[in-house]
Amino acid sequence: MQNNVKPIxxxxxxxxxxxxLKKLGLIVITILALGAGIFTYxxxxxxxxxxxxxxxxxxxxxxxxTIINYFAPWCAPCLREMPELNxxxxxxxxxxxxxxxxxxxxxxxxxxxxxxxxxxxxxIIFASENTALPMEKPPYLPATFIVGPKxxxxxxxxxxxxEQELKERIHALKLVAKKNI
Numbered sequence: 001m002q003n004n005v006k007p008i009x010x011x012x013x014x015x016x017x018x019x020x021l022k023k024l025g026l027i028v029i030t031i032l033a034l035g036a037g038i039f040t041y042x043x044x045x046x047x048x049x050x051x052x053x054x055x056x057x058x059x060x061x062x063x064x065x066t067i068i069n070y071f072a073p074w075c076a077p078c079l080r081e082m083p084e085l086n087x088x089x090x091x092x093x094x095x096x097x098x099x100x101x102x103x104x105x106x107x108x109x110x111x112x113x114x115x116x117x118x119x120x121x122x123x124i125i126f127a128s129e130n131t132a133l134p135m136e137k138p139p140y141l142p143a144t145f146i147v148g149p150k151x152x153x154x155x156x157x158x159x160x161x162x163e164q165e166l167k168e169r170i171h172a173l174k175l176v177a178k179k180n181i
Contacts, residue, residue: 045057048099051115051125062151064096064149065095067097067144068100068144068145069081070144071102071141081161085122085163086119086121089123102127135156142160142161144157146169146173149177
């Protein structure tokens with residue numbers, strides 16, 4: 001007849017192994033949960049948001065040409081160029097986006113009211129402390145920045161712009177970019 005009773009030191013070793021496995025399992029689960037949390041947090045972050053609530057990340061805009069126009073309602077040249085920007089936004093070239101951003105921070109309601117008052121049809125970026133743009137705020141207005149497909153500013157226009165000028169600039173920049181591929 002065999003004795004199935006384990007010696008005490010074997011039982012203690014088995015319990016220690018089981019405890020170590022549980023501890024390792026908890027560590028693995030914690031690391032996975034932390035990684036999932038970080039991934040979820042980062043995927044919900046954005047670089048800028050429009051007044052209409054659309055969120056954008058620069059890494060998602062790679063491959064696009066993005067035009068950002070700084071304006072203000074107290075800037076007469078800015079208001080004069082707005083119909084040109086509206087027209088351009090209605091006929092954007094392929095792979096091109098256009099946004100406006102108010103020079104002065106305002107609430108979403110104030111920006112919406114201003115857009116209605118001055119007939120601004122271009123999507124307006126809601127400037128906040130979290131807004132991340134690839135350029136510094138310009139020293140004077142109006143100012144238009146063209147961000148290339150790699151996410152860097154490739155052209156700056158200080159002063160008023162026209163629909164035709166923007167079309168010509170984008171066309172020329174795209175030709176240069178194709179030659180450099």
